[in-house]
Amino acid sequence: MKIAVLKETADGERRVAATPETAKKFIALGASVAVEAGAGADASISNEDYAAAGAIVAPRHEVLTGAEAVLAVQAPDPGELNGIAPGALIVAALDPFRNRERIDGYAAKGVEALAMEFMPRITRAQSMDILSSQANLAGYKAVLDAAAEYGRAFPMMMTAAGTVAAAKLFVMGVGVAGLQAIATGRRLGAQVSATDVRSATKEQIMSLGAKPIFVENVAGIEGEGAGGYATEMSDEYKAAQAELVSSHIAKQDIVITTALIPGKPAPRLISDVQLQAMRPGSVIVDLAVEQGGNVEGSAPGEVVVRHGVKIVGHRNVASRLAADASALYARNLYNFLSAFWDAETKRPVLPDDDEIVQGVRLTRGGQVVNERLLGA
CATH class of the missing domain: 3.40.50.720 (NAD(P)-binding Rossmann-like Domain)
Structure with missing residues (x-):
């Protein structure tokens, strides 16, 4: 499985969705990790740091090509996700209530959007809770x-x-x-x-x-x-x-x-x-x-x-402490995906009946499927 890590483009966003620590852990699970050049610069992480962890550092289009999971801090524009694999996972803070048009764009593109801020506040999800770590x-x-x-x-x-x-x-x-x-x-x-x-x-x-x-x-x-x-x-x-x-x-x-x-x-x-x-x-x-x-x-x-x-x-106050905020956020994303990791296929398997999956999944199969959005 190819995991893409994007450089953030939103004004004032200094965080990054993966660190060398989490990249190394994903690689140990059997994934490959491609990081957009300069993605960690504002969080004091160099391209060389990622390369030393085993990640591929490349321009954005190369990072996205064939990616089956895209990790980001803020929601990437659906129109810019060119070349990703069909049904790819988009894992980020997607701000679904204020970004409904963007969520509809993910559905139209056929990707599976996972909103990390919709993580249920239950015991087994505490290590995945981006709202808590950033707050x-x-x-x-x-x-x-x-x-x-x-x-x-x-x-x-x-x-x-x-x-x-x-x-x-x-x-x-x-x-x-x-x-x-x-x-x-x-x-x-x-x-x-x-x-x-x-x-x-x-x-x-x-x-x-x-x-x-x-x-x-x-x-x-x-x-x-x-x-x-x-x-x-x-x-x-x-x-x-x-x-x-x-x-x-x-x-x-x-x-x-x-x-x-x-x-x-x-x-x-x-x-x-x-x-x-x-x-x-x-x-x-x-x-x-x-x-x-x-x-x-x-x-x-x-x-x-x-x-x-x-x-x-x-x-974006947490981003003003970009290095620590990135470290915690990246661990939240790793803890989430690794909790559902299948050792044989070397990719996450997200069960439809799981409380965490039901909470964070926004789109699947070309449709918006999250109850909180459907009822909004």
């Missing part, structure tokens, strides 16, 4: 980005000239990114508090040494959707949360927002009115900016100042 790095980087924009120190400092108070950091949304943001903020010496619509996260917040800020005695506090994701809340809960958040963020120096609902725009957590209550020089990092933003006035790819508050809206 973990994004949560870490969000705090560093906040520190870079914040004009003061994070930890309390006692000096001969007086005491510098610790920064107050508030994390909104305690998924993988939020938990890492809490941990990073604590390591840097900030006073950290956090909130989430899922009451089960209260214990996780406390275990990291942060203070939980939760709406109490309001219907719908559970907020637990399918697969451990957050779900939309009742109007009563939203009103109570807005009141609680308003009083809390007015006292905060830094806010990290991470809330996302799969397949829907990011929920609005901070309004312009709430921004006005924050102190000048405060910083907000909106990790949901590319899905519409948790913060009113945030802009993708920009640092906006409103009412004296900096709102940081960097795109």
